[in-house]
Amino acid sequence: MPQLNGGDDLGANDEMISFKDEGEQEEKISENSSAERDLADVKSSLVNESETNQNSSSDSEAERRPPPRSETFRDKTRESLEEAAKRQDGGLFKSPPYPGYPFIMIPDLTSPYLPNGSLSPTARTYLQMKWPLLDVQPGGLQSRQALKDARSPSPAHIVGPFCWEFPGQFHLSNKVPVVQHPHHVHPLTPLITYSNEHFTPGNPPPHLQTDVDPKTGIPRPPHPPDISPYYPLSPGTVGQIPHPLGWLVPQQGQPVYPITTGGFRHPYPTALTVNASMSSLLSSRFPPHMVPPHHSLHTTGIPHPAIVTPNVKQESSHSDISSLNSSKQTDAKKEEEKKKQVHIKKPLNAFMLYMKEMRAKVVAECTLKESAAINQILGRRWHALSREEQAKYYELARKERQLHMQLYPGWSARDNYAANQQGKRKKRKREKQQAESNDANTPKKCRALFGLDQLSSWCKPCSPYLLSFCSDTSSL
DNA sequence: TGCCCTTTGAAGGGA
DNA sequence: TCCCTTCAAAGGGCA
Numbered sequence: 001m002p003q004l005n006g007g008d009d010l011g012a013n014d015e016m017i018s019f020k021d022e023g024e025q026e027e028k029i030s031e032n033s034s035a036e037r038d039l040a041d042v043k044s045s046l047v048n049e050s051e052t053n054q055n056s057s058s059d060s061e062a063e064r065r066p067p068p069r070s071e072t073f074r075d076k077t078r079e080s081l082e083e084a085a086k087r088q089d090g091g092l093f094k095s096p097p098y099p100g101y102p103f104i105m106i107p108d109l110t111s112p113y114l115p116n117g118s119l120s121p122t123a124r125t126y127l128q129m130k131w132p133l134l135d136v137q138p139g140g141l142q143s144r145q146a147l148k149d150a151r152s153p154s155p156a157h158i159v160g161p162f163c164w165e166f167p168g169q170f171h172l173s174n175k176v177p178v179v180q181h182p183h184h185v186h187p188l189t190p191l192i193t194y195s196n197e198h199f200t201p202g203n204p205p206p207h208l209q210t211d212v213d214p215k216t217g218i219p220r221p222p223h224p225p226d227i228s229p230y231y232p233l234s235p236g237t238v239g240q241i242p243h244p245l246g247w248l249v250p251q252q253g254q255p256v257y258p259i260t261t262g263g264f265r266h267p268y269p270t271a272l273t274v275n276a277s278m279s280s281l282l283s284s285r286f287p288p289h290m291v292p293p294h295h296s297l298h299t300t301g302i303p304h305p306a307i308v309t310p311n312v313k314q315e316s317s318h319s320d321i322s323s324l325n326s327s328k329q330t331d332a333k334k335e336e337e338k339k340k341q342v343h344i345k346k347p348l349n350a351f352m353l354y355m356k357e358m359r360a361k362v363v364a365e366c367t368l369k370e371s372a373a374i375n376q377i378l379g380r381r382w383h384a385l386s387r388e389e390q391a392k393y394y395e396l397a398r399k400e401r402q403l404h405m406q407l408y409p410g411w412s413a414r415d416n417y418a419a420n421q422q423g424k425r426k427k428r429k430r431e432k433q434q435a436e437s438n439d440a441n442t443p444k445k446c447r448a449l450f451g452l453d454q455l456s457s458w459c460k461p462c463s464p465y466l467l468s469f470c471s472d473t474s475s476l
Numbered sequence: 477t478g479c480c481c482t483t484t485g486a487a488g489g490g491a
Numbered sequence: 492t493c494c495c496t497t498c499a500a501a502g503g504g505c506a
Binding site for chain 2: 379401
């Protein structure tokens with residue numbers, strides 16, 4: 001397996017791999033050596049660029065290693081944010097302080113209006129990011145209403161894909177994004193930059209001043225301006241980290257890691273409660289100073305989407321009462337179970353990122369729905385990508401892993417093995433491979449034996465398989 | 477209902 | 492170091 005030099009420890013496997021795809025392999029071999037050198041240049045430049053930006057003032061070797069926990073991402077982030085804040089004196093947002101994870105500088109929405117009463121562009125963008133199903137039009141009553149709604153989103157606002165990346169391209173339509181789109185923007189080009197210029201603290205418009213809790217009559221406190229609605233894990237820490245790849249998957253209208261409604265930040269403490277599983281996860285995985293208090297939701301918001309919590313049944317008030325005594329006795333047990341149930345997913349690799357981005361396109365082109373067939377097409381298209389194109393995804397994957405590692409330092413891919421009945425699947429896999437070795441007529445075998453150039457040589461069972469390539473065959 | 481399929485890449489463990 | 496295995500996404504198919 002050819003590997004490139006110069007990668008960091010996280011990107012060690014981010015190397016271009018010579019195609020193992022059956023028939024294509026031989027024809028690619030001759031060009032591999034030179035092409036890989038080219039890719040090495042491309043990739044090393046990408047990696048160097050990001051790493052140089054991250055650690056411009058320190059020596060390379062030490063910086064390649066994950067920094068000590070006491071001064072890791074959290075401290076870097078705070079420093080970077082402070083630095084970024086200083087740089088924003090002119091009101092213009094410049095390059096993100098941490099290039100790998102372009103911080104979305106979420107403005108304070110206390111006063112999202114321009115002097116003329118219209119909603120500021122930044123506010124519109126913010127709203128559309130936060131609630132992409134809202135069709136927020138500039139300056140209109142609708143936008144103000146949208147803002148009002150956004151400050152206290154109904155479940156209808158909350159459900160549905162949480163799209164960070166293409167504000168303005170979604171319309172409220174029965175919770176389903178009508179217009180999603182597309183590939184106009186390079187995946188490595190962050191779409192959104194934010195400025196605080198339109199969000200200087202001030203008095204909200206009159207209709208927002210009436211924002212009073214109907215039950216208590218107490219005015220609802222505005223969202224603290226220093227806390228980002230996104231990833232506010234703990235005060236002054238990594239709260240401003242949006243998912244770096246959230247803008248990568250416009251077709252599906254959701255970030256790489258779906259944001260669950262449970263993680264949806266709400267400005268009011270009463271709106272949501274800290275997910276118990278998340279809380280226990282944080283307690284178990286992070287030092288106490290990084291664990292947000294249970295009662296202050298505004299410090300929680302959106303966990304890293306890699307965290308998948310199981311569906312916890314909402315118990316009714318009646319059942320709450322009836323089970324009060326028993327719940328006390330089983331609290332510890334439940335907590336323990338929840339800890340076990342929390343599932344931190346693996347970071348996506350380059351191909352997975354590519355698949356996520358391109359799946360919808362392939363589905364549309366080929367009118368296919370079967371994922372297995374789609375994935376075959378995507379696999380071939382992946383191979384057909386230029387080295388530079390692939391390098392983008394390798395770089396994204398590297399950043400993804402980096403962020404994942406920073407968020408879950410103690411996590412290991414092995415942690416997820418047990419959850420899927422390791423032994424059982426191992427056995428199945430072995431059985432399958434054994435079966436395949438006895439059956440030379442599988443589609444893959446025919447492809448491997450003859451390749452796409454000799455379709456006539458494919459056996460009958462494999463022939464229908466060709467259909468699944470759809471238009472993809474022409475592009476290969 | 478839950479596993480399988482299908483792809484590539486990352487990671488971990490065993491030899 | 493190499494090899495093997497599992498998992499990550501996705502959704503139709505199937506037992």
